[in-house]
Amino acid sequence: MEPQRGDESPHAPAPTLWPVGFAVGIACIFVGLIVGPVVAGVGVVLTAIFGLLWVRDATSGFREAPGAEEPIPAAPAIPAQRGRPAMPEPGEGELVRFPRSKFLEFSTLGIGAAIGGVVTVPALGFTILPPFVKQGHPEIDVGAIDDFPENKFVITTFLLKPEDGEVSRRTAYIRNNGLLDGKPSFTILSNRCAHLGCPVQVNGLPLDDQKSTEKGVDRIPTAAAAGFGCPCHGGQYDSEGNRTAGPPVRALDRYEFRIKDGRLLLGKTFSVSDVDGTGAEAKIHKYELAGPGQHVDGPEAWLYPLQPPR
Amino acid sequence: MARRRPGRREQLIKMMLYPLDWLEERSGLVGGVRYFLFRKVPGDISWGHTLGSAALTAFIVQTVTGVVLAFYYKPDPNSAYESIRYITDDLTLGWLLRGMHRWGASVFIILLFLHMGRVFLYGAYKYPRELNWIVGVLILVLGMMEGFFGYLLPWDQTAYWATVVGVNLQATGPFVGPFLGDILRGGSEIGPDTLARFYSLHMLVLPGAIAGLILLHLYLVVRLGVTSPPWSPNAAGKARPGPPPPPRSGLVEPKPRGARLR
Numbered sequence: 001m002e003p004q005r006g007d008e009s010p011h012a013p014a015p016t017l018w019p020v021g022f023a024v025g026i027a028c029i030f031v032g033l034i035v036g037p038v039v040a041g042v043g044v045v046l047t048a049i050f051g052l053l054w055v056r057d058a059t060s061g062f063r064e065a066p067g068a069e070e071p072i073p074a075a076p077a078i079p080a081q082r083g084r085p086a087m088p089e090p091g092e093g094e095l096v097r098f099p100r101s102k103f104l105e106f107s108t109l110g111i112g113a114a115i116g117g118v119v120t121v122p123a124l125g126f127t128i129l130p131p132f133v134k135q136g137h138p139e140i141d142v143g144a145i146d147d148f149p150e151n152k153f154v155i156t157t158f159l160l161k162p163e164d165g166e167v168s169r170r171t172a173y174i175r176n177n178g179l180l181d182g183k184p185s186f187t188i189l190s191n192r193c194a195h196l197g198c199p200v201q202v203n204g205l206p207l208d209d210q211k212s213t214e215k216g217v218d219r220i221p222t223a224a225a226a227g228f229g230c231p232c233h234g235g236q237y238d239s240e241g242n243r244t245a246g247p248p249v250r251a252l253d254r255y256e257f258r259i260k261d262g263r264l265l266l267g268k269t270f271s272v273s274d275v276d277g278t279g280a281e282a283k284i285h286k287y288e289l290a291g292p293g294q295h296v297d298g299p300e301a302w303l304y305p306l307q308p309p310r
Numbered sequence: 311m312a313r314r315r316p317g318r319r320e321q322l323i324k325m326m327l328y329p330l331d332w333l334e335e336r337s338g339l340v341g342g343v344r345y346f347l348f349r350k351v352p353g354d355i356s357w358g359h360t361l362g363s364a365a366l367t368a369f370i371v372q373t374v375t376g377v378v379l380a381f382y383y384k385p386d387p388n389s390a391y392e393s394i395r396y397i398t399d400d401l402t403l404g405w406l407l408r409g410m411h412r413w414g415a416s417v418f419i420i421l422l423f424l425h426m427g428r429v430f431l432y433g434a435y436k437y438p439r440e441l442n443w444i445v446g447v448l449i450l451v452l453g454m455m456e457g458f459f460g461y462l463l464p465w466d467q468t469a470y471w472a473t474v475v476g477v478n479l480q481a482t483g484p485f486v487g488p489f490l491g492d493i494l495r496g497g498s499e500i501g502p503d504t505l506a507r508f509y510s511l512h513m514l515v516l517p518g519a520i521a522g523l524i525l526l527h528l529y530l531v532v533r534l535g536v537t538s539p540p541w542s543p544n545a546a547g548k549a550r551p552g553p554p555p556p557p558r559s560g561l562v563e564p565k566p567r568g569a570r571l572r
């Protein structure tokens with residue numbers, strides 16, 4: 001029955017209890033995500049059963065509509081105007097004609113759509129694509145190897161893109177691990193928290209009086225850095241960048257580095273799930289750079305199959 | 311006392327009303343406005359029904375103060391903070407202007423929620439007004455986005471790090487999250503591009519979208535009418551009450567049998 005305007009009967013399906021079971025099922029799925037797959041499975045089954053019942057109930061009014069009450073089409077009240085039709089019916093053996101008015105209608109719509117597309121697609125492209133091209137940065141010279149005392153973290157700030165100015169200033173915690181097989185070894189941690197990107201701080205003493213500055217690069221050695229802590233939500237890391245407490249989902253990001261003419265050059269940033277061992281012997285589980293809060297290993301990493309180009 | 315010639319007064323009124331008649335004849339706008347302002351509403355609506363208009367007023371205040379703030383604000387990383395400082399400290403009544411915009415933002419969102427609560431509790435979202443509820447929710451979402459994008463503009467430490475956290479929250483969304491984060495930042499890092507696009511969205515895109523949705527919202531309100539409260543005796547399907555009892559009935563005069571006290 002078609003609802004009429006001003007009809008006082010409610011136009012909603014009859015009350016039903018199935019949504020309650022459906023909600024319980026959804027809740028089970030969420031609990032299952034934390035507790036375990038069995039609970040989640042039960043949740044999926046509950047959700048499916050009650051969802052089906054709900055849909056059955058809600059659509060019963062439509063499905064049970066009696067077919068016998070089909071209204072018989074009444075004769076037109078106003079007889080069609082007599083006269084020669086503008087478009088005569090195709091005669092015997094004639095092709096079905098495509099009237100001019102139809103052609104104009106479709107061509108207007110089609111050309112309109114084409115013009116709309118020509119205007120919209122480039123505009124969308126220029127809006128969305130620029131964030132994904134020409135990312136990354138050149139190598140950054142942060143100083144001579146001798147500027148970094150062994151086994152001490154040095155708070156090093158530098159301009160990632162000098163043309164952007166101070167807003168591109170970034171911080172790395174750089175520790176000289178001495179020589180490994182005759183080659184210099186460095187631990188270079190990004191200060192971007194792996195939770196939501198706040199700046200982590202050294203849990204130690206910055207020696208401000210030993211600060212050295214060179215070409216936009218500031219270096220402040222620290223004493224007794226026992227690890228790192230984030231001021232925003234309390235994430236804690238040990239001195240290798242491994243998460244020890246709080247909400248971060250992985251270890252601190254690190255910079256690739258290169259040594260050229262005795263100078264330390266920082267390259268790309270990469271993400272780290274965790275680090276085994278310490279110092280020069282550390283074994284780093286390296287991944288492509290991911291945003292803060294994104295898992296790089298384990299099943300949760302399946303949620304981030306693609307990363308934008310860096 | 312000289313008697314006025316008859317028709318003089320009518321002539322005068324006609325002359326004064328001529329511009330309105332001119333407008334009405336060519337656009338029908340006067341009738342439209344009259345229809346909008348003097349349409350019938352239920353007799354037992356309350357102050358709760360004014361929350362929508364209050365939210366609209368808050369939006370207008372945000373628009374006007376925002377336009378004036380934009381006269382002085384510079385969306386550039388090197389001068390944004392300084393221009394905000396100039397507005398707050400040096401510009402005549404600038405502190406008031408910025409304060410109105412800053413607190414008005416919260417007022418707008420709070421009023422939206424109160425309005426939403428009134429509509430929900432009165433059941434005014436039900437048939438045939440579901441679409442208006444949906445439009446209202448879109449206005450709420452866009453309003454919150456206004457807050458998110460506007461928060462970066464002062465370009466101080468709070469603004470910067472709140473935006474870092476907020477964008478990274480978006481970026482943890484599954485599958486599209488990382489790309490969404492880059493689109494919001496205008497790149498892989500927050501920089502000059504981020505400020506420019508936040509300013510553009512806050513100034514142009516979102517207010518325009520909200521204004522359009524408000525017009526749609528109002529159109530639907532006028533078309534569908536205002537709901538009575540659920541307890542209203544005028545609610546659909548109930549018999550209309552009889553003539554109202556005398557004003558003092560029940561107080562100093564005996565109440566007529568069966569009469570309902572308002």
